[in-house]
Amino acid sequence: MLLSSTVYFVFLTGLFLLYWPLQRWRVAGLSVLLFANYFFYAKWDLFYLILIPGASFLDYLIGRGLGSAQAPWLRRSLVSLSVFMNLGILATFKYMPFFLATYAGIAQTKAPAWHWTFPLGISFYCFQSLTYTIDLYRKDGKPVRSLLTHMTAVSFFPTTLSGPITRVLALAPQLEKVGRTLSSEDGGKALFRIGLGLMKKFLIADYLAENLVNRVFDTPNLYTGMEALIGVYAYALQLYYDFSGYSDIAIGSALLLGLKLPENFNRPYLALNISEFWRRWHISLSNWLRDYLYFSLPGLRSKWKVFTYFNLFFTMLLGGLWHGASWNFVIWGALHGAALAFHHGWRTLRGNKPASANLAVRVASRLLTTHFVILAWVFFRASSLENAMEVLARIASLTVSLANISMPIAVVLAIAAIAHYLPKRIYEFLASLYIRSPFFAQAAALAALVLAIQYVAVTGAAPFLYTKF
Amino acid sequence: MKIQSPWPVKPFLVIATFAVGIALPQYIPQWYNWRIFEWATVPAVVDFQPRARAAEPLQEEAERLRPDTVSLKSNSSRIHDPTATMDHFYASLLKTERLQNGTVTRILHYGDSPTTADLITADVRGLIQQRFGDAGHGAYLIAKPWAWYGHRGLDVSASGWKMDPATLKGQKDGRYGLGGVSFIGQTGAQSEIKLKKPGHTKLTLSYFGQPGGGEVKIMAGDIEVATLNTDLPEPADAEETWPVPPEAQNFKIIVTRGAVRLFNVVFRKEGPGVVYDSIGLNGTWAGVLAVHINGQHWIEELKMARPDLVIINYGTNESGYRNYVETTYPKDVREIIRRVRAAVPESSVMIMSPMDRGAREAGGTIGTVTTLPKLISVQAKLAAENGCAFFNTFEAMGGPGTMGKWYMAEPRLVSADFIHPMPAGARIVGTLLYQALMDGYNSYKLKQLRRAVATAAPAATPTEARP
Numbered sequence: 001m002l003l004s005s006t007v008y009f010v011f012l013t014g015l016f017l018l019y020w021p022l023q024r025w026r027v028a029g030l031s032v033l034l035f036a037n038y039f040f041y042a043k044w045d046l047f048y049l050i051l052i053p054g055a056s057f058l059d060y061l062i063g064r065g066l067g068s069a070q071a072p073w074l075r076r077s078l079v080s081l082s083v084f085m086n087l088g089i090l091a092t093f094k095y096m097p098f099f100l101a102t103y104a105g106i107a108q109t110k111a112p113a114w115h116w117t118f119p120l121g122i123s124f125y126c127f128q129s130l131t132y133t134i135d136l137y138r139k140d141g142k143p144v145r146s147l148l149t150h151m152t153a154v155s156f157f158p159t160t161l162s163g164p165i166t167r168v169l170a171l172a173p174q175l176e177k178v179g180r181t182l183s184s185e186d187g188g189k190a191l192f193r194i195g196l197g198l199m200k201k202f203l204i205a206d207y208l209a210e211n212l213v214n215r216v217f218d219t220p221n222l223y224t225g226m227e228a229l230i231g232v233y234a235y236a237l238q239l240y241y242d243f244s245g246y247s248d249i250a251i252g253s254a255l256l257l258g259l260k261l262p263e264n265f266n267r268p269y270l271a272l273n274i275s276e277f278w279r280r281w282h283i284s285l286s287n288w289l290r291d292y293l294y295f296s297l298p299g300l301r302s303k304w305k306v307f308t309y310f311n312l313f314f315t316m317l318l319g320g321l322w323h324g325a326s327w328n329f330v331i332w333g334a335l336h337g338a339a340l341a342f343h344h345g346w347r348t349l350r351g352n353k354p355a356s357a358n359l360a361v362r363v364a365s366r367l368l369t370t371h372f373v374i375l376a377w378v379f380f381r382a383s384s385l386e387n388a389m390e391v392l393a394r395i396a397s398l399t400v401s402l403a404n405i406s407m408p409i410a411v412v413l414a415i416a417a418i419a420h421y422l423p424k425r426i427y428e429f430l431a432s433l434y435i436r437s438p439f440f441a442q443a444a445a446l447a448a449l450v451l452a453i454q455y456v457a458v459t460g461a462a463p464f465l466y467t468k469f
Numbered sequence: 470m471k472i473q474s475p476w477p478v479k480p481f482l483v484i485a486t487f488a489v490g491i492a493l494p495q496y497i498p499q500w501y502n503w504r505i506f507e508w509a510t511v512p513a514v515v516d517f518q519p520r521a522r523a524a525e526p527l528q529e530e531a532e533r534l535r536p537d538t539v540s541l542k543s544n545s546s547r548i549h550d551p552t553a554t555m556d557h558f559y560a561s562l563l564k565t566e567r568l569q570n571g572t573v574t575r576i577l578h579y580g581d582s583p584t585t586a587d588l589i590t591a592d593v594r595g596l597i598q599q600r601f602g603d604a605g606h607g608a609y610l611i612a613k614p615w616a617w618y619g620h621r622g623l624d625v626s627a628s629g630w631k632m633d634p635a636t637l638k639g640q641k642d643g644r645y646g647l648g649g650v651s652f653i654g655q656t657g658a659q660s661e662i663k664l665k666k667p668g669h670t671k672l673t674l675s676y677f678g679q680p681g682g683g684e685v686k687i688m689a690g691d692i693e694v695a696t697l698n699t700d701l702p703e704p705a706d707a708e709e710t711w712p713v714p715p716e717a718q719n720f721k722i723i724v725t726r727g728a729v730r731l732f733n734v735v736f737r738k739e740g741p742g743v744v745y746d747s748i749g750l751n752g753t754w755a756g757v758l759a760v761h762i763n764g765q766h767w768i769e770e771l772k773m774a775r776p777d778l779v780i781i782n783y784g785t786n787e788s789g790y791r792n793y794v795e796t797t798y799p800k801d802v803r804e805i806i807r808r809v810r811a812a813v814p815e816s817s818v819m820i821m822s823p824m825d826r827g828a829r830e831a832g833g834t835i836g837t838v839t840t841l842p843k844l845i846s847v848q849a850k851l852a853a854e855n856g857c858a859f860f861n862t863f864e865a866m867g868g869p870g871t872m873g874k875w876y877m878a879e880p881r882l883v884s885a886d887f888i889h890p891m892p893a894g895a896r897i898v899g900t901l902l903y904q905a906l907m908d909g910y911n912s913y914k915l916k917q918l919r920r921a922v923a924t925a926a927p928a929a930t931p932t933e934a935r936p
Contacts, residue, residue: 006506014514020481187480218881222616371767
């Protein structure tokens with residue numbers, strides 16, 4: 001059940017109708033949400049009905065243990081058990097085919113069949129679950145007392161497919177609050193975000209994917225260097241609109257149930273440097289990698305500064321591998337890791353001075369950062385290393401023709417680029433306009449959007465790019 | 470007493486109004502075209518489908534990819550050959566299969582962009598050479614006129630050539646060689662062709678000789694194979710063949726003096742076996758072979774090539790121009806056939822229809838470009854009228870909407886333009902063509918056997934009747 005499908009919105013409407021009358025009773029409200037979470041998982045595969053409750057229950061017990069245990073060895077053992085279990089789930093249900101293929105390559109034998117890989121972005125569940133036990137281990141919070149609250153928070157359905165990765169300790173108190181209401185303003189905000197997400201996904205991301213990006217990456221040699229370059233720019237926009245569109249729908253869906261999720265994007269291609277890019281792009285993952293991986297690596301407090309650089313590089317390398325077990329993602333992660341380490345070193349050399357206020361320098365920094373990110377996206381999107389090199393070789397051919405860039409593609413690209421750079425206050429103004437509109441105008445706007453999607457985008461519900469991670 | 474709504478009022482009203490609004494067109498006939506919601510979606514919410522382990526199209530295609538175990542399901546997968554024009558090709562193939570000394574069967578496959586990248590043709594080549602023997606890679610261009618150009622098992626890096634594909638009509642004399650591209654190089658121009666596997670024993674260079682023509686040196690690894698002087702008293706199409714060491718995999722063609730005009734090289738091995746030439750021109754259409762290329766020149770080139778089967782596999786680009794299909798196209802195809810027959814009258818000629826070509830339809834489904842079925846029916850008619858065989862690729866691969874199905878498969882079998890197959894999709898089409906050729910060949914062998922039995926039977930009868 002994709003967050004952009006009709007089935008999902010029927011489900012969400014049903015949940016909205018059921019949840020609000022019952023949420024005034026804590027147990028009833030939480031039970032409805034937990035049922036919805038597991039219903040959502042079951043739509044992907046019934047096996048999740050064993051896996052997720054089992055793993056959540058174990059993490060709940062570990063959390064209780066961490067809440068009461070004082071002995072360091074016991075606390076370490078408990079958190080290790082949680083890490084081992086969650087990474088074990090990831091290894092078994094996501095990476096096993098890669099492990100088997102690697103083993104088969106070494107042993108020069110045929111890789112055994114493995115049917116237990118799952119379509120859902122299971123890593124988002126594992127990451128979310130790990131925030132709980134690691135936070136407790138670090139004494140950054142107190143264990144959730146109620147099993148029902150914990151199970152509901154850790155498996156909250158809007159975040160299941162692609163985040164935003166939400167700390168259990170941040171979501172649980174919201175769930176615990178009895179007698180919540182949904183103001184007209186929050187309701188309007190929620191519907192606006194959902195509408196915005198759908199628009200981003202269908203009218204921009206899917207349109208660019210089908211009419212340009214997929215074609216260029218499928219058969220780069222059929223396009224000129226200029227077209228291939230525009231295809232790569234288009235991918236940068238497609239990925240942003242696809243993923244931020246998903247996040248908008250997830251955040252809007254949660255808000256419709258009175259729950260606030262963290263923001264995941266903040267106009268990333270405006271970043272002045274690579275460190276800032278990661279504070280603007282997939283913010284919840286960057287924070288997770290920083291808080292739970294980077295800070296956990298050894299040597300950070302060492303006098304040897306080299307550890308800092310190495311850890312930055314290593315964190316991003318693992319981040320790359322998390323996206324997929326292939327050389328493409330290794331290169332993508334390594335590029336970002338190296339750039340972050342370089343930027344960290346550069347900043348240290350300059351005595352941590354703030355970024356220059358000079359307009360030309362700022363524009364140049366933005367262009368440099370964005371183009372570096374876009375170059376790295378080639379490896380992220382390409383089907384193989386060979387495919388990535390083909391795309392780059394086409395760009396390097398410097399052949400010029402725009403025969404394959406039709407006017408509608410150019411218009412969508414221009415709108416996508418401009419919309420990304422628009423100041424936040426314009427979105428806020430549009431949102432407030434929507435919120436202040438009467439209910440029938442809000443409904444009409446949503447219906448017009450759905451109609452436009454039906455008749456303009458015509459691409460069907462393609463999966464969100466990040467659901468495969 | 471104030472009654473409190475169980476739901477947040479305004480969001481509830483928005484959702485309810487929206488739901489009524491999108492459901493309404495189902496009940497008002499005048500608004501029927503504005504339907505965006507189906508009630509059937511509601512039960513789908515509680516439909517817990519078991520996890521699909523593979524996309525359906527891939528399973529279907531996997532079955533079709535087993536040529537030895539799957540019989541051809543319908544006539545649409547067969548070659549239509551009412552005049553038995555394919556018999557010449559089958560007879561040659563039979564000799565090759567019987568390992569008759571050095572018998573080589575040569576197939577020339579003319580096609581558009583998929584053929585330019587050796588998609589489909591590489592798969593047929595592989596399958597047919599696996600069964601009948603490998604008599605060499607066949608024709609290959611001097612350089613890459615398009616980045617998309619490439620053959621499986623070979624690669625070329627070149628510099629200094631002026632490349633004129635027939636599609637762009639860059640040469641006024643219309644001479645583009647067998648491969649449809651003219652290469653003019655001055656001193657220093659060169660090409661390095663790398664073969665992945667050794668074993669080729671002969672190299673043929675096709676060129677245009679003319680008074681004052683320059684010289685070109687051919688190297689096999691470090692060994693100089695020959696120096697060719699293209700200075701001829703009269704302008705003429707020519708070719709020269711040299712033996713090359715079978716272990717050689719790197720070949721160089723270097724212009725050492727003056728200006729030369731080359732067309733293509735041909736790599737061959739000792740027979741028996743099959744040579745399958747993949748001759749693709751990017752963005753081509755029937756008019757290129759019928760009009761752009763000088764007729765007499767192409768006839769001479771075909772005569773030198775001596776193919777047993779010529780496949781004309783055009784139509785995808787034409788399908789974008791309904792007016793052309795309905796007016797000039799039949800004339801162009803007739804002219805192509807006339808030219809081939811004038812060059813190699815004994816050869817089999819087969820028209821191979823294009824693959825499906827997808828296009829988005831209202832509502833989002835991927836259908837078939839509307840002109841395509843019309844074009845294919847014109848091709849079938851022209852083949853029948855002109856005594857050519859016909860292979861309906863479009864029907865064999867599943868008919869209308871196949872590219873839509875292929876696009877939705879995981880992994881995708883066709884590129885996002887719904888035209889160019891991905892390698893797995895090309896393999897499917899290649900296998901279908903191979904199966905169709907083998908089906909025709911087996912029928913031919915059966916026919917020969919029956920004929921042999923029939924001629925032997927009358928002679929045997931008196932003996933058997935003897936008391």
